[in-house]
Amino acid sequence: MKQRCSRLRASSWTKRLIIERLFRALGYKNTINRAACGMNSGLSKRGDNETKQQQGGSRMNGQPSSHNKFRAWQRIMTSINSVAEKCAGLFLLGMVISISISVFARLLYTYTGVPWSVPWAEELGRYMMVGSVFIGGAVAAYHLRLIGVDVFITAIPERIARWLRFLAHVLTLALALLLVWKSIQLIQLGLRQWSPAMEVPMAYVYILMGIGCVLMCANTFTHAVRELLNVDLPRQESVEMEEAMEIKNSMGSPL
Incomplete structure (x- = not known):
């Protein structure tokens, strides 16, 4: 999970650098800031969604934890x-x-x-x-x-x-x-x-x-x-x- 987040951040910063250079070549400074803000907000939303999904998965896994432990014990007994x-x-x-x-x-x-x-x-x-x-x-x-x-x-x-x-x-x-x-x-x-x-x-x-x-x-x-x-x-x-x-x-x- 940490490796995936680090890869997402690296790719987002690479895209941001390309967009900044492109808009600087065209002479649009305000657009650079807006694009950067939009990318940061998109990245934060994506990270929040992944965190929510991870928390939801942990809750789902935590609900039948006794059943999972019993199934592991049952496999051992088998x-x-x-x-x-x-x-x-x-x-x-x-x-x-x-x-x-x-x-x-x-x-x-x-x-x-x-x-x-x-x-x-x-x-x-x-x-x-x-x-x-x-x-x-x-x-x-x-x-x-x-x-x-x-x-x-x-x-x-x-x-x-x-x-x-x-x-x-x-x-x-x-x-x-x-x-x-x-x-x-x-x-x-x-x-x-x-x-x-x-x-x-x-x-x-x-x-x-x-x-x-x-x-x-x-x-x-x-x-x-x-x-x-x-x-x-x-x-x-x-x-x-x-x-x-x-x-x-x-x-x-x-x-």
Whole structure:
């Protein structure tokens, strides 16, 4: 903005100098003063207009400042949940692979008699399942995919439904905070416990529960603030909700 104003002043003074030289060559001194005054007044009016526009823009930007901050926070949470979703998928894949190894070892011993013992596979599969459940549940909470009864929400006006959704998010947040507190106690207990087959501290397993519950708290808090500020869902989320409602209606309709 400052560079633009300095360029405007430089160009105006250049034009003023050209006009002065032109009118001096013609011998009109009074016209020079009038032209200079007109250019100065035009420049001042233009500067005032730009200042008013800047002030108006700042007012417009200042009005939904809380919404802008929330949208920035929502973009951060979207990125975090995208990474968490990939981690939950990796945990699920690891669970499938470890359980498959355990089943294959049993079948190998049953049909061939080869004593291939893999006690760590079944234990690793359980721990992978814990990670996929808690982290995947947190991601599902962000995408509003947790199981809920919405028959009353869809039957009442939107203004009342918004406050009921806010109350539901607050209750879910309270439950998630309780799980965080319990997971901290389990982590402290797991520092003194070791798994029987893999012989690793159980705190490594319980910390997956803590991470998932903390992420669920952040996601539920995000939705509670969204309902409080009455901010619409992102476009991707709204499209997914519409598709889910269409599938629900198609399944509920008689054939």
